[in-house]
Amino acid sequence: MAENDDVVPKYLQISGHIRALIERGELAPGAEVPSERELAARWKVARPTAAKALNTLRQQGIVRSRRGSGTYVAERPALLRESAPRYGTPAPESRSVTVLCAAVVEGPREVTDALVLPVSSSVIVRKTLWVGISGSVELTTCWYPGGFAGTAALLLESEVVPGGVARYLEAATGRAATVVRESAGARLATEDECRHLTLRHPAAVLVVRRTCSDAHGVPLEYRETVHPPGGWTMSHEYSASSAADFRR
Incomplete structure (x- = not known):
């Protein structure tokens, strides 16, 4: 067991x-x-x-x-996805990464629900800003179960995790992400997001939410990535025989 x-x-x-x-x-x-x-x-x-x-x-x-x-x-x-999720992959050399926050906090309800934790549980939060040489920018906030603080202490460091978070978590906890669930939607950016993404308030942003779980279905990470207008597109390729809308 x-x-x-x-x-x-x-x-x-x-x-x-x-x-x-x-x-x-x-x-x-x-x-x-x-x-x-x-x-x-x-x-x-x-x-x-x-x-x-x-x-x-x-x-x-x-x-x-x-x-x-x-x-x-x-x-x-x-x-079929156009490309695999970027969960935990090292940042390309063409992008710089700044860790804005790394701490243990009381988890917001949305986060504890996504991580299947009791309400108000402690979680680890890491907020990073990614900036490309072309001027592209995205703001990513990741949350992890608070229990990882004892086994995966690098998550609390204000530095990029060498080799990527996915590999580090697997090595530190013995659990690998095997299932990734994603959803995307638009909303107005918060003032903090506008400041980091250099947007004028109010501004609409694309938000991609992702939950990564292990083979037992237990969530390892919940993340929210905020993209400014015109900075990101989502593409899918699928079989026409499997698409109900196509057959209408």
Whole structure:
């Protein structure tokens, strides 16, 4: 049993186990996933808990349900990214990085929810400013569970983590990010964001939120990256057969 099984919700343990089977190839695309009834019996949980585990995988696009048939591993990739997430990769030489903040604070509700922590838990916050030689700029704020302060002390240093945060966290905690969830939206920049991004207030910005979780579904990092107007675009390539809007 994993060391953190006592604190990880059961439905996340179940979904993480199924996801690991898929990633190892033990459940191939198109293969049937155990039913709610089978999962409830195998894991000794109530049916709603098993249903929540399967729904988590559906929301991640990892499995698909067929009415009256069952749940199956999704045929992948139905949706391809233009490029892989930049989680933890070293900064290119063409960009400078300034760590504006590195501290342990009381986590805002949005952050503790994303990291699956109790309300008002302590978290590590790191805020960095990235500036490219072309003038491109972005402001990134990352949050980590407060417990990492004892095992990953470099997160509290006002310096760039050598080799990138992802590699460092894996080496320091023995846990690697295997699942990345992203969402993007626009809002008005805060005064602090306008100051760092040299924008006139009010200004609209693009905000990309990302949660990185380990193989058990336990979040390792929650980050919010703020891009100024015209500084970033999101592109996707997908199969027309998998896009409902395309078939209308």
